[in-house]
Amino acid sequence: MSEPTTTPGMVIIGGGLAGATAAETLRKEGYAGDITIVADEAELPYQRPPLSKGFLSGKEDEDFLLPYPGTWYTENNVTVLTGTAATALDPANHTVTLADGRTLSYAKLLIATGASPRVIPFKGVDLDGVHYFRSKADSVAMKELLKGGGHNVVMVGSGWIGMEIAATAAELGNKVALLGLEEVPLSTAIGNELGRVFASRHEEAGVKFFLPSSAEEIQGTDGKVTAVLTTTGESLVADIVIVAVGVVPNISLAKDAGLTINNGIQVSGSLQSSDPDIFAAGDVANSLHPTTGAYARSEHWANAIASGKVAAKSMLGKAAELNDIPYFYTDQFDLGMEYSGFGALTKDAELVIRGSLEKREFIAFWVLESRVVAGMNVNVWDVQDAIKDLIASRRSVENSKLADLQIPLESI
Ligand SMILES: Cc1cc2nc3c(=O)[nH]c(=O)nc-3n(C[C@H](O)[C@H](O)[C@H](O)COP(=O)(O)OP(=O)(O)OC[C@H]3O[C@@H](n4cnc5c(N)ncnc54)[C@H](O)[C@@H]3O)c2cc1C
Incomplete structure (x- = not known):
């Protein structure tokens, strides 16, 4: 992997699907200068949907996660600085500071830092056996835990990711109890009637719902989780607790640099931020949608791809607008x-x-x-x-x- 040069080129912060798609689009659109992806994870860019589904169950392997094979980056002269976080931006001087002390200059910058699991300070959340779920490393660790079956899993969160992990855990022969603030899982997204379709399939597979309720306290012995006490007074035996209660956009770099923040990094329809040389895409970007005339931040796979493409074109000064109809999918059982x-x-x-x-x-x-x-x-x-x-x-x-x-x- 080559070292970044000092010639200002295109710098992308975040080695997720939006960042990788933007790099690919820059090359496809004929950009021949330097492209550097700053990626704090140890991995080349990968896509997350299989992490809670086929990759977690063992049906899909690592290759399935990669939007572009590892060779693509070298063949296309795209530098990926894996395991390297960007720690500061200086829009006035067009520089990004890295955790290892180096500084990158950019002509145009894309922030594609994604989102992180929302952390709720439940009592006992630090016990061994309590997990959040976002990364490949999280999925690899959880796969190892769930694969033999026989565990008592308590899932906190009745949204898409909570329901998907619950389905996979149940399929692998684990007992699953699911807590959430909705009366019917997924109802915030699709309403009660349709949420019940998914809930009934889970119940057939033995998933038990405790709705609406949350975790009053996660209890443990010798530092290890043993039970979850719900806000409605149930005590649920648990050796694995997974907290999946939504995500928050990773805005700190942008905020510290003085960019306009509004439920994420606020960007125009062409994904330009309040600084004309800085763009944002993927889960972190709250963009003006031409159809609704409202800002919308999408936390979905298709948006990471579509917005990565639009951001790259905009960085090249080409006319582009994110006007796709939002799309997402799920697989459960x-x-x-x-x-x-x-x-x-x-x-x-x-x-x-x-x-x-x-x-x-x-x-x-x-x-x-x-x-x-x-x-x-x-x-x-x-x-x-x-x-x-x-x-x-x-x-x-x-x-x-x-x-x-x-x-x-x-x-x-
Ligand atoms: C388990 C799971 C299942 C999902 N399933 C579906 C699904 O079925 N359908 C669907 O439509 N969507 C699904 N999604 C959502 C979808 O994966 C996201 O919308 C998509 O990953 C967003 O891509 P992104 O590139 O914006 O962000 P991310 O994929 O989060 O990538 C951002 C990257 O930037 C890195 N980063 C952050 N800050 C810095 C920094 N300062 N320096 C360097 N790097 C940094 C992050 O660590 C991360 O690697 C799922 C998500 C998860 C977690």
């Missing part, structure tokens, strides 16, 4: 789901179901003022293009037609 749309617009929308919730094969549409603002397919495939088209076209729809399996989505 035999439930595969894809979702496209504007979550913020679903709150007052009407829910229309096409297919069967009981059979767990359906498309759910959220319809606001006769327009589809979001759509989610569960165990129904090859419909995302049609769903995105319904959302993007903003055409007026009739709910009865949306629900009618005989009417092709394309003709609604």
